[in-house]
Amino acid sequence: MPSGADDDPGGIDVSTENRDEPLDGHASAAADTPEPLLVLRQATKSFGSVRALEDGSITLYPGEAHALLGENGAGKSTLVKILAGVHQPDAGELIVAGRTLVLNGPAASRAVGISVIYQEPTLFPDLSVAENIFMGRQPLSSFRRIDKVEMRRQAEAVFRRLGVVLDPSRPARGLSVADQQIVEIAKAISFDAKVIVMDEPTAALTSVEVDRLFEVVRALQAESAAVLFVSHRLEEVFALCQRMTIMRDGRFVRTSLIEDESIDSIIRSMVGRDLESLFPKTATVPGDVALSVERLTREGVFTDVSFDVRRGEIVALAGLVGAGRSEIARAIFGIDRHDAGTVRMEGKPLPNGSPLAAMAAGIGFVPEDRRQQGLVMDLGIDHNVALASLSRLSRNGLIHRSDERNLAIDWASRLQLKFGRMKNAVSTLSGGNQQKVVLAKWLARHPSVLIIDEPTRGIDVGTKAEVHRLLDQLVSQGIAVLMISSELPEVLGMADRVLVVHEGRLVGEFARKDADEASIMRAATGQTVGAAA
């Protein structure tokens, strides 16, 4: 393809023709209806300078349950949001029931028969189940009054079709997550949705509830709807789905029949990339224990977490999104209180729930969400760098402005920050440079332990490498680093030890030499309890 072909959308189809074929003719689920319900071809989506989706492609047939698989950050959620009409793709093509469409909002998506069920549905808690289902299009009787009897009857009919028992007139408040999902599905059906997307629906369900959800999915399939099932739980995929699509790094990898796959083959494809030698890791000899976490528990979030981080080593907490990694970090730093256990810095216990005490003991915390937690976006670069060091920059209680500016200028040049003027709000910087400001803010305090949650999320490749080099330097200076990352290559490339968190518990520990993508993924998905060293 010549480079000019981007302007010509016709050029895109050529290389993808084979993707929506029903798999070499032996597609079982799609055998009777070869016409696909939904085809998404080569959708791309960027947020600023970050490419979230480079090739989102999927084909759904009526009556199938189709799994969408991939690591964190593989682009699954972006693809789902494109189908939901939440994001508009920058390029690519969406065909629903034979028509090429542009979905410019969630309403448009619903109008063409696509319904998305999220992990935690948001219902109106004080309205009844039936009112939630028919919100905005309630059946009316004379004088445009809402016909409650008819509404209840219709809701019951939908539940019968799904084979569930749920009282339509009870309020939505107090429904379990599973029941809330059922209500959402009922809503989808009442819209005549033909494509139902479930984004990690089972993450918060018990096994009984999962079984019931599967029955509902089968009922949907029997009515020849297509169900797109996004899940990390591979056993569920095998139990429920007929076909699956794997994504990696924002790209389509392959679509195949479930019986042609095994857990191993799927995991290999999810992680299987050549580990770029981007990671400048110098071998260091770990020193004394700096941070020590003993049996830390926050009820319902994480349980009995114990580990040490030594000076001069990077310990990574790996695991799936929602496994409780960030929550552990927040509790260590004192943002959240913990219910049991102790955090020690250099042997001395830290008070529960006090970021100030954690900072005084020498902990720095680069949080996950730099726009909300890491930075005050409307304050200047200098003020943000100084925000955690204000008392040190003060004389007689007054902030010494030239010290403040010099501190910011010093760190800006050390971290090669690209900026216009120090006074500019950090919101004018690119993501990578914003991350450097957060790092500067904490490094300016000369921490002995740096907790860094998603060090390179949403930043460009060049800055990523700079951040990794910086982490390596810090460690060689004897700082202890606790890193949380959802990017396995980063974990493998940077960490001296990898701790794997699954559903709020540490389920595995791997030394650098033993860690590989497949074993971490296996532990993170709860496949095997990794050999806890």
Place this chain on the structure above:
Amino acid sequence: MLSETTPPQTAASGAVQVPPTRRNPQTNESSWRGLLRWESALVVALAGALIYGHRTTNFWNATNFFYIGLNIGEIAIMALPLTLIVITGEIDLSVASMLGLSSTLLGYLYLHGWPIGFAIVAVLVVGAIGGALNGVLVTRLGLPSIAVTIGTLTLFRGLAEIILGAKSVGKFPATLTKIGVIPIPHTQIAYSVGCFVVLAIIYGVVLHAMPVGRSIFAIGLQPEAAHFSGIRVKRIKLMLYVLSGTVCSFAGVLWTMRFATSRYDAGTGLELNVVAIVLFGGISIFGGRGSIVGVVLATAVMACIQQALTLRNVDAQVRNIVTGVLLLISVVLPNIATGIHRLRERRRLRNRDRLAHRAPDLHQPTTTTTEGQRA
């Protein structure tokens, strides 16, 4: 395809919006301009108010300026702690009721034979307690400050009515009540204005030069980020409410001296004037923006306009309308400004996107994606 050798990071680093340092980063002339935009508008408004006053008989003389100050003194004093509270993104509507409660309590204690000095101290303590009540309800129970302080607005006024009923207490020591009506010796400045000036300087230094002031701005702009930076968000808010209660009860003491009586309905409805001054002073109702200078200027503008209108025998209703319009202007104008700014920003982004779509390296080569496909 093969010609597409541009690596992706070129595109990414090209997206860094700000061009490398063109001007010296330490020059801050233009940021001063940005900071003082609203304040300079207020200077113009003050000039306008003075010119308007100039054309009013009896306005341009020293005695009149003494009265201008006398009439706004307590309101101005209460506006200072409220400024800090509004910058953290909260509000305190109970200020005038606290003034009334303090005035009432002072009269009650004095009536029951307390020495006036002790009575004043006791009143200030009660002010601090009342402020702490607001603060605890807002920070520990996480209730919205507008609801809490509307509640305490009624509560404090109700307590005042219970304490004194329809009675009024007078006969305070003349040395004290004189302070309420005479200027500071050798000047034409009312004592309350003197207090305001001293407090304004203290508040200005605290807000604009001390770590806690910086924290207050950070809390108003991004409370979560402030918390993650080790700023004790709740503690600071609580302290600000305690401060507000104390300062308002001090204003209540001044009020009592000025009128030489204490009644339960002292200062009823003044909270609106206080809020009006704060907002007119350029403090964003959404928190995080504004300066003490702006509030001081707004106080002066408001005081001059009100006095000029009074001298011209304009009805109280019309004066209220003027206050209301100023309040609306100060809320609406910045919003329009941000709206325009956003619109411009959106257009700029759209243009950039359009340019980016034309850039050759945006679409990835497609062969790399077929690697995993089934043969």
